[in-house]
Amino acid sequence: MISGNKNRHPKRLARLLLSLPLLWVGASHCEAAVQVAPLPPATQALIAALGQAAPARTAFAEARFMRLLDRPLVVSGELAWLGGDQLQRRVAQPRAETATIANGEVTQQREGKRARHFSLARAPQLQVLLDSFVALLSGDAGRLQQAFVIERQGEAAGAWTLDLTPRDARVARTIARISIDGYGGQSRCMRMQEVDGDLAVDLLGPLAAKMPAQPTRESLAALCQGTP
Amino acid sequence: MVSQRLHVSSDLRSFMPAPTTPDQRLLMEQVGEGPGSRLLLVSISGATDAQLAGLSQGLVAALKHDAHYSQVINGSFDLGALDPKLLPYRYLLSPTLDTQPLDADYLADELQQRVDDLSSPAASLLKDLLPRDPTLEVLKLARQWAPAKSPQIREGVWFSPKDEALLLVQTVAAGFDPGAQQQAVDGIERAFHALPGSAQARLQLSGPGYFSVVMGAQTRHQADWIGRISTVGFIALLLLAYRSVASLLLSALPIASAALAGIAALTLVFPAVHGITLAFGFTLLGVAQEYPIRVLSHRRAGEDAVASVRALWPLLLTAIASACIAYAAFYASGVTGLQQLAVFTIVGLLVAGLSTRYLLPYLLPRRVRDVADMPWLKRARDLVDRLPRPRWIPLLVAAVIVALLWTARGPFWQNNLAALTPLPQAMLVHDARLRAALGAPDVRYLLVLSAPSEQGVLALSEKLQPAVDALLAKGAADALELPARYLPSVAVQRARQARLPDPATLRRELDAALQGLPFRSDVFAPFLHDVETARHLPPLTPENYASSPLGQRLAAMLVKRDGHWLGLGTVSGVRDVSALQALGAGSGGHVRLLDMKAASESLVVDYRNRILHALLLAALALVLTISFALRSVRRAWHVLAPMTLATFLVLAVERAIGIEISLFHLVALILAGGLGLHYALFFERDTGDAAEQRRVLHATIVCVLSALLVFGMLAWASIPVLRAIGLTVSLGVAFHFCLSILMAPHARQD
Numbered sequence: 001m002i003s004g005n006k007n008r009h010p011k012r013l014a015r016l017l018l019s020l021p022l023l024w025v026g027a028s029h030c031e032a033a034v035q036v037a038p039l040p041p042a043t044q045a046l047i048a049a050l051g052q053a054a055p056a057r058t059a060f061a062e063a064r065f066m067r068l069l070d071r072p073l074v075v076s077g078e079l080a081w082l083g084g085d086q087l088q089r090r091v092a093q094p095r096a097e098t099a100t101i102a103n104g105e106v107t108q109q110r111e112g113k114r115a116r117h118f119s120l121a122r123a124p125q126l127q128v129l130l131d132s133f134v135a136l137l138s139g140d141a142g143r144l145q146q147a148f149v150i151e152r153q154g155e156a157a158g159a160w161t162l163d164l165t166p167r168d169a170r171v172a173r174t175i176a177r178i179s180i181d182g183y184g185g186q187s188r189c190m191r192m193q194e195v196d197g198d199l200a201v202d203l204l205g206p207l208a209a210k211m212p213a214q215p216t217r218e219s220l221a222a223l224c225q226g227t228p
Numbered sequence: 229m230v231s232q233r234l235h236v237s238s239d240l241r242s243f244m245p246a247p248t249t250p251d252q253r254l255l256m257e258q259v260g261e262g263p264g265s266r267l268l269l270v271s272i273s274g275a276t277d278a279q280l281a282g283l284s285q286g287l288v289a290a291l292k293h294d295a296h297y298s299q300v301i302n303g304s305f306d307l308g309a310l311d312p313k314l315l316p317y318r319y320l321l322s323p324t325l326d327t328q329p330l331d332a333d334y335l336a337d338e339l340q341q342r343v344d345d346l347s348s349p350a351a352s353l354l355k356d357l358l359p360r361d362p363t364l365e366v367l368k369l370a371r372q373w374a375p376a377k378s379p380q381i382r383e384g385v386w387f388s389p390k391d392e393a394l395l396l397v398q399t400v401a402a403g404f405d406p407g408a409q410q411q412a413v414d415g416i417e418r419a420f421h422a423l424p425g426s427a428q429a430r431l432q433l434s435g436p437g438y439f440s441v442v443m444g445a446q447t448r449h450q451a452d453w454i455g456r457i458s459t460v461g462f463i464a465l466l467l468l469a470y471r472s473v474a475s476l477l478l479s480a481l482p483i484a485s486a487a488l489a490g491i492a493a494l495t496l497v498f499p500a501v502h503g504i505t506l507a508f509g510f511t512l513l514g515v516a517q518e519y520p521i522r523v524l525s526h527r528r529a530g531e532d533a534v535a536s537v538r539a540l541w542p543l544l545l546t547a548i549a550s551a552c553i554a555y556a557a558f559y560a561s562g563v564t565g566l567q568q569l570a571v572f573t574i575v576g577l578l579v580a581g582l583s584t585r586y587l588l589p590y591l592l593p594r595r596v597r598d599v600a601d602m603p604w605l606k607r608a609r610d611l612v613d614r615l616p617r618p619r620w621i622p623l624l625v626a627a628v629i630v631a632l633l634w635t636a637r638g639p640f641w642q643n644n645l646a647a648l649t650p651l652p653q654a655m656l657v658h659d660a661r662l663r664a665a666l667g668a669p670d671v672r673y674l675l676v677l678s679a680p681s682e683q684g685v686l687a688l689s690e691k692l693q694p695a696v697d698a699l700l701a702k703g704a705a706d707a708l709e710l711p712a713r714y715l716p717s718v719a720v721q722r723a724r725q726a727r728l729p730d731p732a733t734l735r736r737e738l739d740a741a742l743q744g745l746p747f748r749s750d751v752f753a754p755f756l757h758d759v760e761t762a763r764h765l766p767p768l769t770p771e772n773y774a775s776s777p778l779g780q781r782l783a784a785m786l787v788k789r790d791g792h793w794l795g796l797g798t799v800s801g802v803r804d805v806s807a808l809q810a811l812g813a814g815s816g817g818h819v820r821l822l823d824m825k826a827a828s829e830s831l832v833v834d835y836r837n838r839i840l841h842a843l844l845l846a847a848l849a850l851v852l853t854i855s856f857a858l859r860s861v862r863r864a865w866h867v868l869a870p871m872t873l874a875t876f877l878v879l880a881v882e883r884a885i886g887i888e889i890s891l892f893h894l895v896a897l898i899l900a901g902g903l904g905l906h907y908a909l910f911f912e913r914d915t916g917d918a919a920e921q922r923r924v925l926h927a928t929i930v931c932v933l934s935a936l937l938v939f940g941m942l943a944w945a946s947i948p949v950l951r952a953i954g955l956t957v958s959l960g961v962a963f964h965f966c967l968s969i970l971m972a973p974h975a976r977q978d
Contacts, residue, residue, distance in 0.1 A: 106349070
């Protein structure tokens, strides 16, 4: 019962972290479908065109800007959508780590440490991310619309941006907006803006390799919204 | 005056014997007031998970500030469980400093892990905590204090495998106080129904407090309708027997005056009268109804009521005296509730007898129906007189008794108090299921630590902790919580405090640790502040901890007794009892495992032995009294022998049916004996007058029927205690009646 063993510590730690409802971000995933205004057909077509057959894999590079830190945290690896609600996030740099989301459970495996499990229900923010990724990778506009208010800028033929604002008030208290930038039928960037000012930017696909050594919010914004 | 001074209590422990051994004392305290007894398990079902979670949170919010509940938890970790004022204490409460100084290496390692956590999905949950607590002591404490086996969490609250939202509520009221528990239960139900969306959901409670509420309601309900039917039947019977409304009303006089006198005596002698005493007392007063019946039946035409009573009086007096001796056995038992019963009954019987003798005859109407003239009675008496009464009847009955007792299977004595519970099986199963799901502590075992002081107890439990951990690792139990889990001793706190670095050193170490890490330099100012505060805090003692919910939990585990302190460790999921007992092996008696079931059984056995001894003395006194009153041993034999044989016959028959004899059966046997004594006394008397004999028979038949009415109804109750009493007395009355007749001296052969 005494937490003296270092190896067991992170597992219990994670379990605890994710049981803290410090931010009561609730997933409205299980609730009945919300009645929403229909999407304009162009947006729907755009989202549908993004869909790929499972398993869909994409490289990613993520930069996180946080108030606590004086420089962004950068990780890179591969995202895979394995069909249904199964997502795998494999990080290669700087530390190997794999997170698999399947059947409402998250399994995190870090190099040299034991795997930790926790229920997706304990991490509503992950649920939101899961929803958005899965919806994008499968081209499911309806599902995306259930969770977010969608605004589109730009045309499907060229550079476009989808701004997703969470519908659920509790989620909206922490996540201000998720922006997805793309060109043509491919999404290139996902930017998650949190209410307290923190920003996470994921560069997807071919753009992942172009993550600068010292990323800044501006340089990444330019990268995302530029033409390939 | 009486109503002003009468104070009815509902503490069931006054009906339990005074504990003698330390274990028994602890048992009584724990069962009544211990942490386990105050725990109510709540489950909400019947809606979607999200709705149930919402209701669960709503209930917590509603009850949190209610003074009746010391703790309401539903799985959502409440940082408020650690009072914000106590937050800086985390460095003294957490075991980290025991093994690990806050130096650059440790801090560097922790901060690197935090960086990794920040780039993982858990980032957002960690962000706010980090500046103040980079080593996450709060979470280590939360993990330490969380139940070892907690239910799964969905939507942020506890859920059982059967999709019910679960909550634990700790009441301020003790478990053995049905009145206060009723208030607590009502409060929870009110709060629940006030929540929006609670209409279609179902709230279910469980736990010792709730059970006592249910039992109380059931008992009251049954006592009510049984009382009503008995009263109606009794009235009908008397009207049928005497065909006179006036007689009926007047016969109520002695009983009413007896009841009043009894209550008055109780208020004078005892500070609080137990509700059960009053209920049982009125049943016992059923014996008193015999006196007016005897008087009414013995009236004859032309005779002054006063004269007939005078003639009857010596026998009545003997009967009253004998009954009082029997009930005096209750007084000798030393149990408060039974003593109250004894005082109530004895005073009541004396007053009833006296009012029958001195009050009733003057009030009875002159015109009277002589019951001796009733035709059916003549036939009945003839029948009774013609019954063969061979001398070998007693031997035959004795033989039957021995045979039945010999062949009866199962244990003789019922030692298990749990068998007396009237709760439906479904409720007990539900409770067991919730208890297992919530990891709530076992109600059977307690690990008891004793030391001269509070701090001594905490130090002892710290010393014991490694052995306990080893046991748990081997699977001897699911969890064992010792008091030091919630609060380390002052010595340990000071040791940890001494290890906290001073501000300058900490700043230096932190700066060294932050080298190469992406944290801003000023981020950890709150952390430095907290450590500095912790260095100067006075150690936390149980008193100043008590205001928080965790402090309450600790307070329940530390008990002061006879000048020394006891620490109570709760156990759940016990699998290897002997291993737990072995924990106390080398401690010199300071550590022991208390088996509450064994302690309660020893309590029951002591209780029973005490009552049996008292009964033996009462029996001797009875023999002497009757012999003296009747001035002939042979006559005394005709009175005492049927009574003794009938009593043992009831015992034998109940054993043959398979009933285990409990304390309540003994109480009921005494009651039946009191009634039977009257029958035997009156049947034994031979006045030589046939009409008089008929009157005796009439009176006895009315008495028997009224007794059977009251106690026969009780035998149908669903509550085992009432059933035991009803069955025993009904059988007793029937057997006493038959044997008194069969063993009475023959009318002609005197």
